[in-house]
Amino acid sequence: MKLIPSPLNMIDSFLLKSNIEVVEQDIDEKDAIDEIFINYVVDIDFFVKEINDTQFHVFSKAIINNGSKPKAGYRIFAESLTIFSIPDAADLKKAEEKNLKSISAIGIAIGNLRMQISNLTGNFPFGRYIMPALDINSLLKWKSEQYSKS
Numbered sequence: 001m002k003l004i005p006s007p008l009n010m011i012d013s014f015l016l017k018s019n020i021e022v023v024e025q026d027i028d029e030k031d032a033i034d035e036i037f038i039n040y041v042v043d044i045d046f047f048v049k050e051i052n053d054t055q056f057h058v059f060s061k062a063i064i065n066n067g068s069k070p071k072a073g074y075r076i077f078a079e080s081l082t083i084f085s086i087p088d089a090a091d092l093k094k095a096e097e098k099n100l101k102s103i104s105a106i107g108i109a110i111g112n113l114r115m116q117i118s119n120l121t122g123n124f125p126f127g128r129y130i131m132p133a134l135d136i137n138s139l140l141k142w143k144s145e146q147y148s149k150s
Contacts, residue, residue, distance in 0.1 A: 007092060008100040011055075011083040013112040018078045020120060023065070025072035033126045036072050040065040042131060044139060046106055055085045056101060058109035062117065062131060073126045078117050082109035107136050 043063040050056045064076040084105050089097055114131040121129040 006100070006104070007086050007088055008104055009085045009087065010108055011085055013080060013082040013109070015116045016079045016081055018116075018120060019076070020124060021075040022125060023070045023072055023075050033073055037129055038132075040071060040073075041067060044110065044134060046109065046139075046143070048101060048106070054087050054089055055083070056105070058082045058084065058105050060106070060109045060113045062113055064129075064131065074121060074124065074129055076117060076121070076129065078113060078120070080109070080113045080116055082112050102140060103136055106140070110134065
């Protein structure tokens with residue numbers, strides 16, 4: 001099948017801030033680091049900022065394994081900016097534009113953040129950490145609830 005371009009364009013993505021700390025603890029041979037990684041608490045947040053009629057930015061943030069007693073491996077903080085445009089937004093139905101800005105763009109931005117964290121940790125002693133996939137609908141519901149409270 002020939003690629004059909006989306007009306008959503010990702011212009012660029014940047015890592016704005018990051019901090020990776022190695023958390024050294026005794027790791028039993030039976031406790032492979034991948035098994036420890038799976039049990040990390042991952043806190044995700046995002047913010048969408050409209051720039052003009054066609055361009056918007058998605059700021060995304062991940063805080064990983066940051067409890068008072070972190071597990072072995074890494075403690076990670078990363079924040080990124082992904083720039084999007086919808087050049088023909090005026091030609092779209094409002095529901096389609098909203099879907100592109102909320103579900104599609106946020107999913108892409110968090111995917112970019114996942115890749116940036118993976119690339120950074122690839123140079124660390126426990127190897128690459130790949131942030132797990134997430135349920136975007138649950139994230140959007142949580143964000144909506146947080147917005148309603150404020």
